[in-house]
Amino acid sequence: MGRPVAFVDQHPGRGRREPGRAVGLSRPPAPGGSSQLPAPGGSSRPPAPGGAWDGGTDPATDEALRALAEPRRRAILRLVAHQELPAGQIAAAFEVTRTAVSQHLTVLKNAGLLTERRDGTRRLYRARxxxxxxxxxxxxxxxxxxxxxxxxxxxxxxxxxxxxREAAG
Amino acid sequence: MGRPVAFVDQHPGRGRREPGRAVGLSRPPAPGGSSQLPAPGGSSRPPAPGGAWDGGTDPATDEALRALAEPRRRAILRLVAHQELPAGQIAAAFEVTRTAVSQHLTVLKNAGLLTERRDGTRRLYRARxxxxxxxxxxxxxxxxxxxxxxxxxxxxxxxxxxxxREAAG
DNA sequence: GACGAACGTTAGTGAAGACTGACGATGATG
DNA sequence: CATCATCGTCAGTCTTCACTAACGTTCGTC
Known part of the structure; x- marks a missing residue:
């Protein structure tokens, strides 16, 4: 059905978890086929009606948004926003296992929202x-x-x- | 294992999709047991180390974040940020089916990010x-x-x- | 060297979520 | 009234994701 293609939303099918990537936040299928759709400001095509189109978010921002969509990761970020804390102390604030918190820390770090520093056996995390x-x-x-x-x-x-008013007047 | 409980992360187990709720964005298990953990600013308990704890996000903000974590919903919001558009025109900008776009519109509307207005058979959407x-x-x-x-x-x-320097001096 | 502390990684499970096809609802038109 | 246009809802499928249990790694201490 001949559709107006303001932009191409290629959907290459859902993949399995990418090898080497942490639990959570597999790279999403680029909804616009990001190599085809430059971000606003760098556009080589006239924008779709309404000016913005998909592919308008750089991957770092996409990853940060998805990282913060999970409530526990937001809570973690709040905890380490004021001061850096070791992983164990962060985990102690949650009911889920230390493993789960460790996985969330990895997601936040990979999303560029946390920095990590080592102090002996301890790993200290801080919001970035x-x-x-x-x-x-x-x-x-x-x-x-x-x-x-x-x-x-x-x-x-x-x-x-x-x-x-003019018509009535 | 006697754990320091800065806050209680109750995890009532993941549930089925809530009846009456749209696809996507089922109400997440309140990570802190939100009735137990007042938001910052209204705290009746001393805050956890680092000052912030879970339950620090009101449900509307949580829903908005989760809505925007999906790239297509962000693209939709960008499309209707500058001017209101009918659902069909929004859907035409995507490769997925109109059903999928309609579901995303519902999620955005329920998250308070869009307003809807009817004009005959058309439904016009605009960012809020x-x-x-x-x-x-x-x-x-x-x-x-x-x-x-x-x-x-x-x-x-x-x-x-x-x-x-003082020690060396 | 062994042992313990602090913490991350792997593999599996079950629920959430994004999609499609089919169907339903509302408004406009002839 | 029937028909068309516009659009939403329902049910099912498949992928993603958050969790846990078990295991692995690095550093510090004896």
Whole structure:
């Protein structure tokens, strides 16, 4: 069915867990076929209606978002936002096994949200502010754009009301 | 094993999809047993080491984060951030079926990230800036706290270096 | 060297989640 | 009224993901 293709959402089929990758956060199928769809700002094609398209999030931001979608990982990040803590102390704050917490720490680290430092047998973790930069940028962009859309609607309504007044007057 | 319980991570076991809830985003098991753990700011208990604990995210923000963790939902939100669009036009921008896009629209709407308006047979969707407020707040808080932690480490290093100079001098 | 502490990795399990095909609902048109 | 357009819901399938138990690695101590 001849569909308008503003962008190509290639779905190469779901794969198994990638070898060498931690539990959780397998690389998602690039919804847009990311090699085909440059990010906004670097576009070599005119954007789809509405200006933004898939592939608009760099992989680091995607990984950070998916890492934070799990409540325990958010809790971990909150714990180590103020000061670095050893893995054991972080794990003690959770009801799940130390193994599960260790796996979450790995996901956060791989997503660039944590730094790790070794001190003898201990591994000390701390939140990494740079890891949040892409997320903040994404949200700021969405925020600004959605305010813009809301403003357009208000103005459109005002135009309609004014037109109706003119027709009646 | 007598564990220090900074907070209780109750895990009532994963449940089936809740009746009446859309595909995707079943209510996650509250990692902290949220009725037991007030959010920061309203705390009736001293906070865990590091100041933040689980249950620190209100359900709306949790749902928004999980909604945005899926790349296609982010793409949808980008599409409708600048202007409202009908469901069919949104779906035309994706390779997956219209059913899948419809399900994603429902998830975004339930997460408070989209508004819907009907125009005859069409349903028009637009990004909802208020839906992002909690996420922005969460990230701002994490950003500020992690800068604080980085600063503490730098100062601690400076203190160590200074102490070493005093010992050698 | 052995042993213990601190912590990560592997493999398997069960639930959540994203998808599709088929079907249902609502509004507009003739 | 029937028919079409627009779009959502339902049920099933398959993949992803968070968990646990068991095992492995590194560092410090004796």
């Amino acid at each position: 502010p740079e890891g949040l930069a892409g997320l903040r940028q994404l949200l700021d962009h969405l925020w600004a754009a959605s305010l813009d859309a809301a403003r357009q609607l208000v103005e459109a309504e005002r135009g309609i009301v004014d037109d109706e | 800036p208020e839906g992002l407020a909690g996420l922005r707040q969460l990230l701002d808080h994490l950003w500020a706290a992690s800068l604080d932690a980085a600063r503490q480490l730098v100062e601690a290093e400076r203190g160590i270096v200074d102490d070493e």
